[in-house]
Amino acid sequence: MNAERVLDGAMRAYWHSDPADVSVNAICQMAGISKPSLYREFGSEDGLSRAVLDRYAELVLSEVFVVLHGGHGLHQTLAALIDFASDDPRMETGCLFYKMRAGKHRLGPETRARVEEIDAAAQAAYAGFLQAARDAGEWPDGLSVEAGAKYLGEQIALAITQRASGEDKARIREMLTLALSVFERG
Amino acid sequence: MNAERVLDGAMRAYWHSDPADVSVNAICQMAGISKPSLYREFGSEDGLSRAVLDRYAELVLSEVFVVLHGGHGLHQTLAALIDFASDDPRMETGCLFYKMRAGKHRLGPETRARVEEIDAAAQAAYAGFLQAARDAGEWPDGLSVEAGAKYLGEQIALAITQRASGEDKARIREMLTLALSVFERG
DNA sequence: TCATTTTCGGACCATGCGGTATTTTATTCT
DNA sequence: AGAATAAAATACCGCATGGTCCGAAAATGA
Numbered sequence: 001m002n003a004e005r006v007l008d009g010a011m012r013a014y015w016h017s018d019p020a021d022v023s024v025n026a027i028c029q030m031a032g033i034s035k036p037s038l039y040r041e042f043g044s045e046d047g048l049s050r051a052v053l054d055r056y057a058e059l060v061l062s063e064v065f066v067v068l069h070g071g072h073g074l075h076q077t078l079a080a081l082i083d084f085a086s087d088d089p090r091m092e093t094g095c096l097f098y099k100m101r102a103g104k105h106r107l108g109p110e111t112r113a114r115v116e117e118i119d120a121a122a123q124a125a126y127a128g129f130l131q132a133a134r135d136a137g138e139w140p141d142g143l144s145v146e147a148g149a150k151y152l153g154e155q156i157a158l159a160i161t162q163r164a165s166g167e168d169k170a171r172i173r174e175m176l177t178l179a180l181s182v183f184e185r186g
Numbered sequence: 187m188n189a190e191r192v193l194d195g196a197m198r199a200y201w202h203s204d205p206a207d208v209s210v211n212a213i214c215q216m217a218g219i220s221k222p223s224l225y226r227e228f229g230s231e232d233g234l235s236r237a238v239l240d241r242y243a244e245l246v247l248s249e250v251f252v253v254l255h256g257g258h259g260l261h262q263t264l265a266a267l268i269d270f271a272s273d274d275p276r277m278e279t280g281c282l283f284y285k286m287r288a289g290k291h292r293l294g295p296e297t298r299a300r301v302e303e304i305d306a307a308a309q310a311a312y313a314g315f316l317q318a319a320r321d322a323g324e325w326p327d328g329l330s331v332e333a334g335a336k337y338l339g340e341q342i343a344l345a346i347t348q349r350a351s352g353e354d355k356a357r358i359r360e361m362l363t364l365a366l367s368v369f370e371r372g
Numbered sequence: 373t374c375a376t377t378t379t380c381g382g383a384c385c386a387t388g389c390g391g392t393a394t395t396t397t398a399t400t401c402t
Numbered sequence: 403a404g405a406a407t408a409a410a411a412t413a414c415c416g417c418a419t420g421g422t423c424c425g426a427a428a429a430t431g432a
Contacts, residue, residue, distance in 0.1 A: 020206075221411085222410070
């Protein structure tokens with residue numbers, strides 16, 4: 001029955017609209033399979049969405065982690081994040097992870113747990129990046145690494161979420177650049 | 187049948203959880219009235235949520251407009267906005283307007299139109315406030331008033347939305363203060 | 373080729389939704 | 403008190419949801 005194909009279709013659907021607005025019926029219809037087939041493969045809607053999130057993480061989110069762990073300087077890494085959030089065509093309809101996080105309470109337990117796991121990992125990655133910048137003397141004291149990491153993560157989430165709502169790319173870049181300028185002005 | 191009581195109950199329910207997660211059945215049950223009674227009063231779910239939004243606007247949002255039109259200086263007004271977003275007890279479970287805006291596509295046409303109307307009014311109010319600050323020489327050039335207004339509005343929305351998700355108040359204040367510091371450092 | 377095992381899907385279930393036709397209950401007027 | 407009127411609730415409709423039974427089809431092995 002080709003589970004991968006189903007997963008990709010579900011991912012696209014969840015991603016393009018919103019996980020809460022796509023029913024298993026719709027996914028089955030798009031994938032051209034029957035509902036029992038889907039349930040045999042994934043067990044439940046929660047299992048499906050969890051598998052989709054896993055795939056999304058290794059397909060898309062991994063790249064962000066690569067950027068954060070790249071070891072390039074503060075300025076260069078921030079610029080790469082800004083580029084990704086405000087210009088990458090894959091973020092044109094928003095980020096599936098952020099959509100799931102925003103509607104966390106509507107997810108099943110497995111998927112929700114995975115969302116929280118990824119959220120924690122992302123925050124840790126942001127914190128590691130900022131800590132390295134501080135160690136290199138590129139980022140002044142006055143704000144804790146944790147607070148900065150949370151701030152950075154939320155600003156990127158905001159920018160990408162705005163892309164999903166059709167906001168102008170240039171304006172998003174302008175706002176995100178402004179928000180992240182606090183890291184570069186001592 | 188006391189329409190005001192129903193409205194207040196619906197507002198609380200929508201506000202405390204999320205408009206998309208509260209059914210008309212639940213509202214009727216809470217208000218202790220029957221479904222036909224509710225439909226006679228408000229016509230449809232859309233009519234109900236629109237009425238709720240109207241009431242919320244005149245009850246809560248009006249205060250924000252008052253702050254923005256208060257004519258106090260840049261610093262003082264920003265401080266008031268930060269206080270409101272990060273400390274006002276009414277924002278402890280988030281802002282009903284932002285919740286509706288975030289789930290705009292799930293609303294009926296009337297309510298959605300009202301949301302867009304309020305959004306435009308808010309943006310205009312932010313822009314007016316920033317324009318006044320610029321005229322008074324309190325805010326340097328380099329960023330358009332419109333972009334600044336959008337940025338300001340989105341930062342406040344972000345802060346309040348984070349309160350709804352249980353984030354620590356002090357941390358939210360820290361982040362919002364950081365975000366809005368771009369207005370005060372030439 | 374026939375029997376066994378494995379995979380698949382049509383039809384169905386219970387539940388909850390927004391919304392309504394109809395009946396019952398109050399109220400008002402004479 | 404009794405008829406006319408206004409108000410409210412019971413009980414239902416059609417629909418979509420997540421989830422499952424059970425029979426049909428297909429692949430496998432002898």
